[in-house]
Amino acid sequence: MALKHEQERLERDLKLDEMLQSESGRAAFWSELGEQAKKDSLIDLLEGTLSLEGDVIECGVYRGSSLFRICQALKQGGADKAVYACDSFEGFPDDRVTTRDTTLFRPLTKLRAKFRLASDVPDRIQRFSRHYGVPVQVVKGYFSNTLPTLALDRLCFIHLDVDIYESYKECLERLYPLLTPGGVVVFDDYGSSKWPGAKRAVDEFFSTRPGKVERSTAREDAAWFVRKPLAAGA
Numbered sequence: 251m252a253l254k255h256e257q258e259r260l261e262r263d264l265k266l267d268e269m270l271q272s273e274s275g276r277a278a279f280w281s282e283l284g285e286q287a288k289k290d291s292l293i294d295l296l297e298g299t300l301s302l303e304g305d306v307i308e309c310g311v312y313r314g315s316s317l318f319r320i321c322q323a324l325k326q327g328g329a330d331k332a333v334y335a336c337d338s339f340e341g342f343p344d345d346r347v348t349t350r351d352t353t354l355f356r357p358l359t360k361l362r363a364k365f366r367l368a369s370d371v372p373d374r375i376q377r378f379s380r381h382y383g384v385p386v387q388v389v390k391g392y393f394s395n396t397l398p399t400l401a402l403d404r405l406c407f408i409h410l411d412v413d414i415y416e417s418y419k420e421c422l423e424r425l426y427p428l429l430t431p432g433g434v435v436v437f438d439d440y441g442s443s444k445w446p447g448a449k450r451a452v453d454e455f456f457s458t459r460p461g462k463v464e465r466s467t468a469r470e471d472a473a474w475f476v477r478k479p480l481a482a483g484a
């Protein structure tokens with residue numbers, strides 16, 4: 251079933267590649283992204299941080315679906331910000347998926363096999379970036395290797411869509427200290443019964459720091475987030 255879903259994503263992407271060959275196709279995709287953004291509380295939260303100091307980062311890109319919406323909103327909002335797109339583009343590091351991430355009838359072997367079909371995505375993102383003039387830096391590799399080497403300064407917005415306990419923990423520990431006060435971190439899997447490790451990692455992290463997990467329903471698709479308190483340190 252999971253493989254079928256990934257196969258469908260690949261087929262949709264092939265059609266998209268064709269669409270992006272022409273100017274009219276590119277305009278149509280851009281307006282499609284705009285329509286999706288109108289339903290997305292993630293984008294509403296992003297828009298609220300654009301006047302703050304710092305760049306934007308997404309950890310967990312897979313085939314680029316949320317990344318493209320983020321880029322569209324940044325350009326529409328006239329924001330002069332770098333976008334970092336971080337993923338192995340080969341799925342999870344096997345040893346990081348543990349029983350903390352499983353639920354009944356979800357064997358570790360199946361979870362470990364997810365999201366492997368993305369080695370073509372860095373090139374697709376670079377093409378998107380050139381077509382639409384949005385500066386995206388693709389950061390390919392496991393977060394434990396890439397995040398410590400990234401020359402990041404401040405961040406105004408962090409999107410985490412990384413499914414598993416260890417990855418949420420790793421990203422929060424590395425990136426939250428860089429978030430500008432008033433900036434926002436969104437957790438895609440926080441409310442998901444499929445990925446119980448996500449909520450556990452986020453709750454553990456904020457149990458020792460100021461910051462309250464909230465749910466935005468500003469738009470049709472809700473989003474879980476923390477806005478960094480103005481008086482907060484790291």
Ligand SMILES: C[S@@+](CC[C@H](N)C(=O)[O-])C[C@H]1O[C@@H](n2cnc3c(N)ncnc32)[C@H](O)[C@@H]1O
Pocket residue numbers: 309310311312313314315316317336337338339340341342343346365368391392393394411412413414417
């Ligand atoms: C649910 S997918 C992201 C979906 C994407 N945001 C979208 O809109 O379609 C999760 C991604 O996180 C990546 N990932 C999770 N843990 C990782 C880690 N430790 N290092 C690198 N990539 C990781 C996987 O490779 C996978 O592509």
